[in-house]
Amino acid sequence: MLAIAYGYGGxxxxxxxxxxxxxxxxxxxxxxxxxxxxxxxxxxDLLLPISGVVLMLFVVAEGIRQTRKQSYREVAFLVADQVExxxxxxxxxxxxxxxxxxxxxxxxxxxxxxxxxxxxxxxRCIPYETVAGKDFxxxxxxxxxxxxxxxxxxxxxxxxxGFGKASLFQGKKYQMILxxxxx
Numbered sequence: 627m628l629a630i631a632y633g634y635g636g637x638x639x640x641x642x643x644x645x646x647x648x649x650x651x652x653x654x655x656x657x658x659x660x661x662x663x664x665x666x667x668x669x670x671d672l673l674l675p676i677s678g679v680v681l682m683l684f685v686v687a688e689g690i691r692q693t694r695k696q697s698y699r700e701v702a703f704l705v706a707d708q709v710e711x712x713x714x715x716x717x718x719x720x721x722x723x724x725x726x727x728x729x730x731x732x733x734x735x736x737x738x739x740x741x742x743x744x745x746x747x748x749x750r751c752i753p754y755e756t757v758a759g760k761d762f763x764x765x766x767x768x769x770x771x772x773x774x775x776x777x778x779x780x781x782x783x784x785x786x787x788g789f790g791k792a793s794l795f796q797g798k799k800y801q802m803i804l805x806x807x808x809x
Contacts, residue, residue: 636776643688650684698800699808700774701732705766705787706742714773714802721806722788724752724765729784730805731765736789739764752788763788773808782808 654677661673701714714732722731731752744766751762765788772779785805795801 639776646688647685650681654681699804700779701802701804702772702779703768703787704770705768706744708742710738712801713799714804715798715800716808717803718806720803722752722754722763723805724750724786726750726752727784727786729767729786730807731763731786731788732805732808733763733788733790733794733803734801735792735795736764737792738787739789742766754788763790765789773804 657677665673697716699714699716700711702709702711704710712734720731720733722733723729724731748766750765752765754761754763765786767786771782771785773782774780785808787802790803794803
């Protein structure tokens with residue numbers, strides 16, 4: 627049940643969730659025993675189904691919390707001889723790829739283009755399409771790219787960074803939109 631609700635996510639995460647579930651069962655069992663002494667038998671018969679519903683709600687709420695927490699990733703990458711650290715949105719809808727190389731493209735604000743001194747021969751334009759229409763995006767290859775997943779930085783290769791409109795990132799918690807392959 628836990629693996630279905632939360633996804634597997636490794637042994638450590640599974641044990642932590644299992645222990646949390648056991649502690650919640652013990653807590654609810656203790657509450658039931660307390661109320662057994664205080665309430666008449668008829669009211670006590672209703673407490674067991676109610677505690678089951680409370681436990682189910684707890685599991686669902688924890689699953690939603692974990693899902694929201696997982697939508698952002700820490701990333702670090704080397705581009706133009708500079709190491710950058712950013713918070714990235716894990717966007718399963720971003721399927722943008724460089725048509726020449728087939729590399730996945732993660733998107734940052736075009737304001738970063740001015741910060742990084744990139745050789746002109748590495749800067750290219752690729753076509754992309756959104757709900758708003760079709761356009762071209764400038765992209766550069768990334769030398770090294772790390773994504774933090776399940777508490778560990780994992781090496782990703784064969785990727786590029788595209789420069790999107792700054793309005794995509796204004797007022798947001800993230801500075802990058804990840805490709806769906808890295809979510």
